[in-house]
Amino acid sequence: MHYVAHRLFAAHDRALAADLADRLAVKLGEDQVFLPFCDTDEEDLIADIKGKRLFELDRDRLRRIRALIAIVHGPSPDDGVCMEIGYAAALGAPVIVMTTDFQDYSATLHGPRSVFPDPLLDALATRIVRVPRLGTPGEPTGGSRFADFAARNHTQIQEATEACVDAVLQLPSPAAATPRPSRDAHTVFVEPSPYTPARAGLPSTTGTTVLHPTRFDAGDPLTAARHDWATALRSTRIVVDTSGPETPPGAALLIGAACATGQPVAAYLPCSAYTHAAGREPNFRNLMIQYGVDAVLRTPDEVTAWLGG
Incomplete structure (x- = not known):
């Protein structure tokens, strides 16, 4: 397909x-x-x-x-x-x-x-x-x-x-399914939003290693982006800041990855606007985002609680 x-x-x-x-x-x-x-x-x-x-x-x-x-x-x-x-x-x-x-x-x-x-x-x-x-x-x-x-x-x-x-x-014949990466215990990958101060409202948790993206300040963004992707997929959990006019691209990409592999992922969204369409329930984000995450966290305390859960 x-x-x-x-x-x-x-x-x-x-x-x-x-x-x-x-x-x-x-x-x-x-x-x-x-x-x-x-x-x-x-x-x-x-x-x-x-x-x-x-x-x-x-x-x-x-x-x-x-x-x-x-x-x-x-x-x-x-x-x-x-x-x-x-x-x-x-x-x-x-x-x-x-x-x-x-x-x-x-x-x-x-x-x-x-x-x-x-x-x-x-x-x-x-x-x-x-x-x-x-x-x-x-x-x-x-x-x-x-x-x-x-x-x-x-x-x-x-x-x-x-x-x-x-x-x-021109695509080659389908390759074997990609094996899921092993997870690094007690790690969380935190993806900030470009629309808010860096990593605002996303605290660390005792006993958990917090990992951050490197691509935005790297001299070679593509190589750093591949590293961020691998690091995120190996983490125990992912938290993405979805603040902005719509979910930032990096956050949405990581939500999709987590949804595909069964990796716990939460959206940090302190403020949101709702969209409305005939016959459809209100959405606080694109429905692929709204239903692709495991939790929506509205406050830093909720982030801390989810990470420690």
């Missing part, structure tokens, strides 16, 4: 993902491609707890994927997509990330750059398919300059989609 991960909340995002899924289906067969929202019938699904049911349906597909193809754009990657990437990567499934973002990112003004805001996302991608420039101007459309500009954007998207399909077709 090839899982297409994409932002769900606007028609143009869904349309782009549907076009990619359709092109993949032509090559692989419709039964080999899974498209969230479409294949979970999200618009019309009726369930007692709709968001939780959608999470379960997506998670069941993630457990059986051959590869994950993710669409990621802009300085705030979708937290549900990042959770799905982390899930797939922890299982050893290849992850192809498609982007048309023309920006690079760095932690400091002159620091090393990455394709995505968090270098952990770069590190987990098996391949990044990047088409950052508008398509070559073609024959005038006969309309306005805006129509000509739209045509160049459509060409750019088409080129990115075709390159992504080619990348999927």
